[in-house]
Amino acid sequence: xxxxxxxxxxxxxxxxxxxxxxxxxxxxxxxxxxxxxxxxxxxxxxxxxxxxxxxxxxxxxxxxxxxxxxxxxxxxxxxxxxxxxxxxxxxxxxxxxxxxxxxxxxxxxxxxxxxxxxxxxxxxxxxxxxxxxxxxxxxxxxxxxxxxxxxxxxxxxxxxxxxxxxxxxxxxxxxxxxxxxxxxxxxxxxxxxxxxxxxxxxxxxxxxxxxxxxxxxxxxxxxxxxxxxxxxxxxxxxxxxxxxxxxxxxxxxxxxxxxxxxxxxxxxxxxxxxxxxxxxxxxxxxxxxxxxxxxxxxxxxxxxxxxxxxxxxxxxxxxxxxxxxxxxxxxxxxxxxxxxxxxxxxxxxxxxxxxxxxxxxxxxxxxxxxxxxxxxxxxxxxxxxxxxxxxxxxxxxxxxxxxxxxxxxxxxxxxxxxxxxxxxxxxxxxxxxxxxxxxxxxxxxxxxxxxxxxxxxxxxxxxxxxxxxxxxxxxxxxxxxxxxxxxxx
Amino acid sequence: xxxxxxxxxxxxxxxxxxxxxxxxxxxxxxxxxxxxxxxxxxxxxxxxxxxxxxxxxxxxxxxxxxxxxxxxxxxxxxxxxxxxxxxxxxxxxxxxxxxxxxxxxxxxxxxxxxxxxxxxxxxxxxxxxxxxxxxxxxxxxxxxxxxxxxxxxxxxxxxxxxxxxxxxxxxxxxxxxxxxxxxxxxxxxxxxxxxxxxxxxxxxxxxxxxxxxxxxxxxxxxxxxxxxxxxxxxxxxxxxxxxxxxxxxxxxxxxxxxxxxxxxxxxxxxxxxxxxxxxxxxxxxxxxxxxxxxxxxxxxxxxxxxxxxxxxxxxxxxxxx
Numbered sequence: 001x002x003x004x005x006x007x008x009x010x011x012x013x014x015x016x017x018x019x020x021x022x023x024x025x026x027x028x029x030x031x032x033x034x035x036x037x038x039x040x041x042x043x044x045x046x047x048x049x050x051x052x053x054x055x056x057x058x059x060x061x062x063x064x065x066x067x068x069x070x071x072x073x074x075x076x077x078x079x080x081x082x083x084x085x086x087x088x089x090x091x092x093x094x095x096x097x098x099x100x101x102x103x104x105x106x107x108x109x110x111x112x113x114x115x116x117x118x119x120x121x122x123x124x125x126x127x128x129x130x131x132x133x134x135x136x137x138x139x140x141x142x143x144x145x146x147x148x149x150x151x152x153x154x155x156x157x158x159x160x161x162x163x164x165x166x167x168x169x170x171x172x173x174x175x176x177x178x179x180x181x182x183x184x185x186x187x188x189x190x191x192x193x194x195x196x197x198x199x200x201x202x203x204x205x206x207x208x209x210x211x212x213x214x215x216x217x218x219x220x221x222x223x224x225x226x227x228x229x230x231x232x233x234x235x236x237x238x239x240x241x242x243x244x245x246x247x248x249x250x251x252x253x254x255x256x257x258x259x260x261x262x263x264x265x266x267x268x269x270x271x272x273x274x275x276x277x278x279x280x281x282x283x284x285x286x287x288x289x290x291x292x293x294x295x296x297x298x299x300x301x302x303x304x305x306x307x308x309x310x311x312x313x314x315x316x317x318x319x320x321x322x323x324x325x326x327x328x329x330x331x332x333x334x335x336x337x338x339x340x341x342x343x344x345x346x347x348x349x350x351x352x353x354x355x356x357x358x359x360x361x362x363x364x365x366x367x368x369x370x371x372x373x374x375x376x377x378x379x380x381x382x383x384x385x386x387x388x389x390x391x392x393x394x395x396x397x398x399x400x401x402x403x404x405x406x407x408x409x410x411x412x413x414x415x416x417x418x419x420x421x422x423x424x425x426x427x428x429x430x431x432x433x434x435x436x437x438x439x440x441x442x443x444x445x446x447x448x449x450x451x452x453x454x455x456x457x458x459x460x461x462x463x464x465x466x467x468x469x470x471x472x473x474x475x476x477x478x479x480x481x482x483x484x485x486x487x488x489x
Numbered sequence: 490x491x492x493x494x495x496x497x498x499x500x501x502x503x504x505x506x507x508x509x510x511x512x513x514x515x516x517x518x519x520x521x522x523x524x525x526x527x528x529x530x531x532x533x534x535x536x537x538x539x540x541x542x543x544x545x546x547x548x549x550x551x552x553x554x555x556x557x558x559x560x561x562x563x564x565x566x567x568x569x570x571x572x573x574x575x576x577x578x579x580x581x582x583x584x585x586x587x588x589x590x591x592x593x594x595x596x597x598x599x600x601x602x603x604x605x606x607x608x609x610x611x612x613x614x615x616x617x618x619x620x621x622x623x624x625x626x627x628x629x630x631x632x633x634x635x636x637x638x639x640x641x642x643x644x645x646x647x648x649x650x651x652x653x654x655x656x657x658x659x660x661x662x663x664x665x666x667x668x669x670x671x672x673x674x675x676x677x678x679x680x681x682x683x684x685x686x687x688x689x690x691x692x693x694x695x696x697x698x699x700x701x702x703x704x705x706x707x708x709x710x711x712x713x714x715x716x717x718x719x720x721x722x723x724x725x726x727x728x729x730x731x732x733x734x735x736x737x738x739x740x741x742x743x744x745x746x747x748x749x750x751x752x753x754x755x756x757x758x759x760x761x762x763x764x765x766x767x768x769x770x771x772x773x774x775x776x777x778x779x780x781x782x783x784x785x786x787x788x789x790x791x792x793x794x795x796x797x798x799x800x801x802x803x804x805x806x807x808x809x810x
Contacts, residue, residue, distance in 0.1 A: 080768070083767060083768075083772065084767045086555065087554045087555055087767065087772065087774070090555050091554065091555075091557075103555050104553070104555070104769070104770055104771045104772055105553070105555055113558050115555075197642075203662065203751070204662075204747075204748065204750060204751070206750075232770060234770075268642055269641040269642050269657060269659060269662070270640050270641050270642040270643070270662070271662070272641075272659050272661075272662020272663065272751060273636065273640075273659075273661040273662040273747070273751075282642075287642060287643075415771075417771070418771065418773070419769050419770055419771050419773075421575050422752070422753070423770070426752065426753075429750065429751060429752055430751075430752035433662070433663065433664060433751045433752055434663075434664075435664050435751070435752040435754070436752070
């Protein structure tokens, strides 16, 4: 028997380690290859962040499979993780066939960078999308890139409340709207009763705070132009001047309204370190009576806090006189086909299925964002509070003008802009938390910073011959409370 | 390398040996030495040197991190970073955390270690384990749990404060208290590992010295001041440096406890870099790399300064001795 020396054993171990490392590298390559192989083998990769839409989206996949379509592998990401996943996928040429755009890159820039490719809808889908697809938002140079599955008639600042508590405080639980004063009074009454706080919010989630402020500012009379139905502050301007106007009276008044709720002592103290999910959970646990949230609230409650759902009702966001409107820009598509996809035909069929009434009905029944066709909600099996939220949107939400729809080069300008810090949401957080004393000064600095950055971005973008100017942001004929229909561009 | 080894042999190993008198010895290194070095060099190169060099390259790009659309911009990102008040604020927060937590952690851990090193202490092993458990617990879990523990509405800490008549404190939601709360949790979380370093250091102190001092009538304080502390001085430098480096990696605790807020009050540099690279509405990996390189420079300067100070002090001490 040959007994190996210590040196031999160590040498062999080293050699084995190197071999293992090389094999590991090899496996990585094989992994990469196998990913491509999965695409080539007929499995369509679909990444999105719409967790509550499981039923509706799987229904589309099932319908497609029944027609002989190939297998779809859906990966649902947390919205916070989706951007990172796409960053890594783009960097390593492993993009899925279809993805929801949380890259931070506006759609026109995705098009110009050739990261996404157009789709061909079937005739039925084209008819269904008549008037809903907007050049610069879903269509680029005449080619359809996506289909909006949600309506623009929505916002994330509905007033969700415990009916019995509002009634006990002397409020009308059937009211569609509340004035700021009435809202404050109700919250004070509820808090004074000592059982719970009047209001819980999500101060740790500055993105949602930003949305609340934008919605409330419109309710306070500030008309705004939105590029799309999203509420990202670099894309939101005063339609009368094209300027950033976050220091305007509407925004300052809205911010002071939120601050007054804290000064009144009606806010659940823990709100300072809660995000939206946690704030909703505290609300559902009975720690507060009122919570601002989007239309998806009953959908989430039905899954996580089903016992609490029958106790709630909803009104529009509070406005100074209880009669304020809000608006958002044209609805954009949620899903985009990666330019690297080899499943063009399959994606065409899947996107066409997203336009069917069956899918809209399934979307409504998921009680997430309202479907593009709101009429299906009437026949959907949904909680009454969800149906009521849709009624509120139908009555109080309008279509805002969109600089992007007027000139898609606006998207390139937005993509070129660097982020201005503190952001609008961070300013709201800072003011509500007592770190900022003068809200108007902070907001003016923010507006000025965005304006200077946009000027720089316009210069950069126009340097290569692209035609875009500040005039693209001006819609002097727009009035808040009216729809800015496509024919007005 | 051969020359270095030879000089070392001359300096140390051969002072009393015969080889010194025979002049320099040129030993041929076995090829196996290089073979054994290959994995280390390979892995160190792949996972340390290459990422570092890549970061410097990325820091000179205008690159969102999305796709291959990037352009070389030279030092533009550095100009932006040097004028970025949030970056400097984050560096300030990081340095403040180091300045506060490192001395507290090192001193408290020493006290604990001395207590637990006492063979007459009952349940010493149990206590050592108890102090070490937070070290092995996942930081992210601790961050989340501490969110509940410190909750101003229903957390147990505020319930206790209320019992003794103190109104609720918004530990993590107020910029006045959030940073101090994070520092407190950080000290508690990592105290155990510093304590283990000290326990190891205490094992190097010869028991005979204590016995002799006891015979000479030295009390506990005398033994500590004249035996323990002088012999632990070299360890203090090492443990201090290790603690500084560990403290600079406070990222996960901050991210889970406060996310850098409220209003940047706990925004340490690592969280700000992460924010720019991944969490911003418009991520910028090139700029994040720049911040990373600058933070690396700050780290090297800090650790280098500490080493320099300790060497100077040691040299002065040797001169005085």
